[in-house]
Amino acid sequence: MLSIKTNIMAENASRYLGQSYSALSKSIERLSSGLRINSAKDDASGLAVRELMRADVAVLKQGTRNANDGISMLQTMEGAMAVVDDALIRMKELAEQAATGSYSTMQRNIMENEFKEMMAEIDRIADSTDFNSIKLLNKSDSGSGATIHFGVGQSITVKGVDIRSSALGVKSASISTAGKAQSALAAVTTAIERKDSARAMFGYMMNRLESTTEVLSIQTENMMASESRISDVDVASEMAALTRNQVLAQAGVSMLSQANTMPQMALSLLR
Structure with a gap:
């Protein structure tokens, strides 16, 4: 549904983009430190x-x-x-x-x-x-x-x-x-x-x-x-995850940009 007030597609794209960035950040942290476990939240x-x-x-x-x-x-x-x-x-x-x-x-x-x-x-x-x-x-x-x-x-x-x-x-x-x-x-x-x-x-x-x-x-x-x-990171596996998360983040940015144009499409119907 086209909507001017609420952009559900942008919200979804933003949420998934945040998840991709979080996963990307985690992969970078693991590869930089060489450790799979950097804090208790990784694996208590x-x-x-x-x-x-x-x-x-x-x-x-x-x-x-x-x-x-x-x-x-x-x-x-x-x-x-x-x-x-x-x-x-x-x-x-x-x-x-x-x-x-x-x-x-x-x-x-x-x-x-x-x-x-x-x-x-x-x-x-x-x-x-x-x-x-x-x-x-x-x-x-x-x-x-x-x-x-x-x-x-x-x-x-x-x-x-x-x-x-x-x-x-x-x-x-x-x-x-x-x-x-x-x-x-x-x-x-x-x-x-x-x-x-x-x-x-x-x-x-x-x-x-x-x-x-x-x-x-x-x-x-x-x-x-x-x-x-x-404790140590599996470099090959983590590099694969890093590449996957980079692609997802790039796709998320692109989709968020597309989703942000949807209200403009709804406004065009009012002209």
């Missing part, structure tokens, strides 16, 4: 799931960093123990040298002084080696140490060790005489075995943490893939 349940997954991914990534920090800490301690190893080997060499009876008292004193210096160096390394102020080489209580956390209820505790000369059993060792040197030789051999046991324990812990980082990386990748499937 999907948004909730996505945010939970993002939180899980953040925890997994931080857990990986924690495990890597733990590996760095153990590498620092293990490196210090390698220096202690060199000192103990030198002490054993000196003890073997002093165990023979072909050296003078003065020569033995020189060997004794070096032996004691090596012992003091072991104590210095044990007391001074730290990682972020955490010390693991002078712990008389084997239960003390550092806990590496990498998720809810997930952690690995790295126990401290004591590699000071007193704990290794060489604190009172001396090579000032051939007899004492023979006793010191046995004591240093035992000390090396104790140190090797502690060093091996750190090696086991590094292997555990490296395995942990691999598992965490896989979990992170899978979680990110799941989050992407929920």
Whole structure:
């Protein structure tokens, strides 16, 4: 029906044009952000799931960093123990040298002084080696140490060790005489075995943490893939929607223009 007061066709065209522009705006927003879900109104349940997954991914990534920090800490301690190893080997060499009876008292004193210096160096390394102020080489209580956390209820505790000369059993060792040197030789051999046991324990812990980082990386990748499937836009599908909405918007503009001419046609009948 032709009408002058109310233009129903223009109202319809305007409504559909608004819908087309709204859909076009949504497609542009999704393609610009790369996300299918930009606000709760896009997909309320999907948004909730996505945010939970993002939180899980953040925890997994931080857990990986924690495990890597733990590996760095153990590498620092293990490196210090390698220096202690060199000192103990030198002490054993000196003890073997002093165990023979072909050296003078003065020569033995020189060997004794070096032996004691090596012992003091072991104590210095044990007391001074730290990682972020955490010390693991002078712990008389084997239960003390550092806990590496990498998720809810997930952690690995790295126990401290004591590699000071007193704990290794060489604190009172001396090579000032051939007899004492023979006793010191046995004591240093035992000390090396104790140190090797502690060093091996750190090696086991590094292997555990490296395995942990691999598992965490896989979990992170899978979680990110799941989050992407929920949240990310399907570019091909959205480009098709964008093209469709552009055509509809252009058609809507054209039809609205045509509809706005209808009252003029009605007026022409009154002339």
